[in-house]
Structures are given as C-alpha cells and as structure tokens.
Amino acid sequence: MKLSKKQVTAFQNSLLDWYDQHKKPLPWRKTTEPYQIWISEIMSQQTQVETVIPYFERFMAKYPTLRDLATADDAELLKLWEGLGYYSRARNLKLAAQEIVTNFDGIFPEHLSDIQSLKGIGPYTAAAIASIAYGQPEPAIDGNLMRVTSRVFEMTDDISQAKSRKAFDEVLRKLISSERPGDFNQALMDLGSTVCKPKIALCAACPLAEFCQSRAKGTQLNFPIKTKKIKQKDLYFTAFALQNAAGEYYLEKRPESGLLANMWTFPLTKLSGEDFEKIVTDGAVSNNGLLPELPESISKLTYVGNFTHIFSHQKWHIVLVKAQPEEHFQLTENHLSEEKMWLTDLSAIPLAGPQVKMFEMLTKEK
DNA sequence: AAAGCGGGGCA
DNA sequence: TGCCCAGCTTT
Numbered sequence: 212m213k214l215s216k217k218q219v220t221a222f223q224n225s226l227l228d229w230y231d232q233h234k235k236p237l238p239w240r241k242t243t244e245p246y247q248i249w250i251s252e253i254m255s256q257q258t259q260v261e262t263v264i265p266y267f268e269r270f271m272a273k274y275p276t277l278r279d280l281a282t283a284d285d286a287e288l289l290k291l292w293e294g295l296g297y298y299s300r301a302r303n304l305k306l307a308a309q310e311i312v313t314n315f316d317g318i319f320p321e322h323l324s325d326i327q328s329l330k331g332i333g334p335y336t337a338a339a340i341a342s343i344a345y346g347q348p349e350p351a352i353d354g355n356l357m358r359v360t361s362r363v364f365e366m367t368d369d370i371s372q373a374k375s376r377k378a379f380d381e382v383l384r385k386l387i388s389s390e391r392p393g394d395f396n397q398a399l400m401d402l403g404s405t406v407c408k409p410k411i412a413l414c415a416a417c418p419l420a421e422f423c424q425s426r427a428k429g430t431q432l433n434f435p436i437k438t439k440k441i442k443q444k445d446l447y448f449t450a451f452a453l454q455n456a457a458g459e460y461y462l463e464k465r466p467e468s469g470l471l472a473n474m475w476t477f478p479l480t481k482l483s484g485e486d487f488e489k490i491v492t493d494g495a496v497s498n499n500g501l502l503p504e505l506p507e508s509i510s511k512l513t514y515v516g517n518f519t520h521i522f523s524h525q526k527w528h529i530v531l532v533k534a535q536p537e538e539h540f541q542l543t544e545n546h547l548s549e550e551k552m553w554l555t556d557l558s559a560i561p562l563a564g565p566q567v568k569m570f571e572m573l574t575k576e577k
Numbered sequence: 578a579a580a581g582c583g584g585g586g587c588a
Numbered sequence: 589t590g591c592c593c594a595g596c597t598t599t
Contacts, residue, residue: 585593
C-alpha cells in the first residue's frame with residue numbers, strides 16, 4: 212500500500228464528510244465520556260445498535276456513573292441486561308468497574324494497555340474507547356474494518372487468522388485521522404454495516420470508491436479472504452454390502468444434486484453417534500430399525516469394519532456391514548432400474564470415495 | 578431448522 | 589495461536 216500524504220488526507224476527508232452526513236444518530240455519539248463509550252461498545256458487541264439504544268438509556272439512568280455500576284446489585288444488573296444476551300458481558304462490566312475503582316481510583320484509564328487489562332475488554336474494544344473517548348489514533352479493528360480495508364487495498368491476508376490483525380493495523384495506522392480518530396473508526400464501522408456489506412458492495416454510495424482497488428477491478432466480493440474452514444460436521448452411517456448369488460453387489464444411485472451427485476453407493480442409513488460407538492466397540496450389528504430398503508429380505512448382518520471419510524465440510528463415520536440375504540434369494544429383472552443395479556466390477560462405474568474404501572475392505576476380507 | 582458469525586477468554 | 593462460547597441474524 213503506497214499512498215501519498217495528499218491521498219491520505221483525501222481519503223480521510225471523503226470518509227469523514229460521508230460520516231458527517233450519514234452517521235447513525237446514536238445516544239452515545241453525543242458524548243466522549245469514557246464510561247458511556249465503554250458501556251455502548253460492550254452492548255454493541257454481537258448486538259445490533261438499534262436494539263442497544265433503549266438498553267443504553269435505561270443503563271445510564273440506573274447507573275449514571277462508574278461507581279454506581281461497581282456497586283450494582285447483581286440481580287438488578289442482569290435484569291436490566293435481560294434480552295441482550297451474552298450475560299457474561301454484564302458480569303464483566305461490573306468486575307471491570309470494580310477494578311477501575313480499586314486500581315485506577317475510579318477514573319476510567321486512558322492508556323491503551325490499561326484499558327485492555329480490564330475484564331471483558333480486548334484489543335478491539337480498547338482501541339474503540341481510546342480513539343472515541345480520548346482521541347488516540349488507534350484503529351479499532353473489527354470485522355467491518357477488515358472487510359472495508361481488505362476491499363479498498365485488495366489485502367489478501369486471511370482474516371480468520373489472528374495474526375492478520377497486524378497487517379490491518381499497519382495499514383489503518385497510516386490512514387487514521389489524528390484529528391478525529393474516533394470518528395474515523397466509527398465511519399468505517401458505519402460504512403461496513405450499511406454500504407460495504409458482506410454479500411453486497413454498494414459502491415455507488417461509497418465515499419471510498421475512488422480509492423478502492425477491488426472496485427476498480429470488480430473484485431469487491433472476493434474480499435476479505437477467509438479460509439477458516441467451516442467446522443466439519445460429524446455424520447454417522449451404516450453401509451450395507453448386499454451380494455447376490457452371482458456375486459454381484461447391490462448399488463444405489465445418489466440424488467442428482469448435492470454431495471456426490473449421481474454417484475453409485477452401497478445403501479446407507481443414518482446412525483446416531485452413540486449407536487456408532489456402540490457398534491464399533493462391540494463389533495456387532497443389531498437388526499433393529501437399521502435396515503434400508505433392500506430388494507430382498509435379510510437374514511443376517513455381519514460387521515465388517517469401520518472407517519472415516521472426510522469431505523470439505525462433513526466427516527463421515529461409516530460402519531460397513533455385510534447383509535446376507537435369505538436362503539432362496541434370486542435375482543430378478545425388476546431389481547434393475549436407473550437408480551438401482553447389481554454389479555460385480557465396481558471399478559467400471561463412478562464410485563465415490565467412501566465406496567472405494569468399502570470395496571477395498573470387502574475385497575481384503577476374503 | 579440449521580448455519581454463520583465477531584469479539585473475548587483462555588489454554 | 590487457535591478453539592470455544594452464546595445467542596442473534598441470515599439462509
């Protein structure tokens with residue numbers, strides 16, 4: 212990122228002019244009193260500002276000063292917080308108020324490190340208070356600022372990694388207005404929530420459009436980069452290997468959309484995690500309610516083995532079971548269709564990853 | 578109904 | 589540094 216002093220000033224002016232025209236009228240924007248800024252920031256975490264407004268006003272009426280909060284009745288405090296959620300925030304508020312009374316003589320601390328030492332205040336909230344209440348040029352880096360900044364400068368730092376904060380801090384430190392750091396931060400927050408939104412970028416209304424590198428290329432929605440993988444969901448299945456007298460396996464075709472669309476698979480039934488554990492530890496399969504729809508009635512189920520298969524967002528835990536048909540089992544024409552078939556050579560068809568593993572398991576068994 | 582989410586705490 | 593949390597919003 213290389214911007215001349217002139218460009219930095221132009222950037223600040225555009226942003227702050229926009230803020231002066233469009234800023235949300237919020238009660239805590241009428242003050243720079245650190246106590247009020249603090250409460251508003253904590254309340255605004257994970258909560259929409261419109262929801263926060265009445266809570267903030269009730270809070271200030273009940274606890275006008277930090278010392279009132281430090282001696283607040285726990286039950287009354289939680290009652291006031293009722294509906295805001297994340298109740299540890301309220302408990303931390305009181306703890307921090309007590310810390311301030313004890314360690315800072317009841318005066319809200321001014322140094323960034325002191326602010327951040329308080330219970331419930333992390334890097335973001337500390338910087339927000341320092342900039343808004345005390346006019347310190349500290350970028351308050353939250354998701355909005357990272358999104359806006361990454362788009363303006365096409366920053367490829369992965370915002371799901373904690374260490375990427377540093378990159379954003381460096382860029383924003385060069386840009387932040389030393390005259391109006393608090394407004395600078397709040398302008399970017401408002402911009403992020405109303406214009407430069409996660410799934411849509413309203414660039415026509417954006418005061419930073421002329422500075423925005425991703426906009427110039429039309430790549431706005433590629434930013435921010437976020438690789439954090441979605442937590443894999445654990446799913447449990449029983450897979451049934453049913454073989455006929457000719458040695459052919461019974462296969463079903465998966466739905467034409469979704470995961471492994473149109474691939475062939477042994478019939479699968481869902482299993483609970485507990486049942487899965489039970490089967491794996493016992494090495495025994497019970498017949499109860501586990502059977503899928505099969506073309507023949509089954510006389511016996513034998514546990515073959517279990518394995519896991521990892522997809523991008525799912526982790527399949529599979530118990531492979533051999534299903535033995537009734538004695539007089541016979542193959543008939545109506546067993547065949549577009550969605551079902553019998554086959555010996557499974558390598559001849561598109562076979563999904565888990566099925567390959569199952570087939571190998573069955574082959575090795577012999 | 579289920580998934581996504583942002584900041585702080587904590588290991 | 590990375591996981592987890594709690595509960596609202598979005599899909």
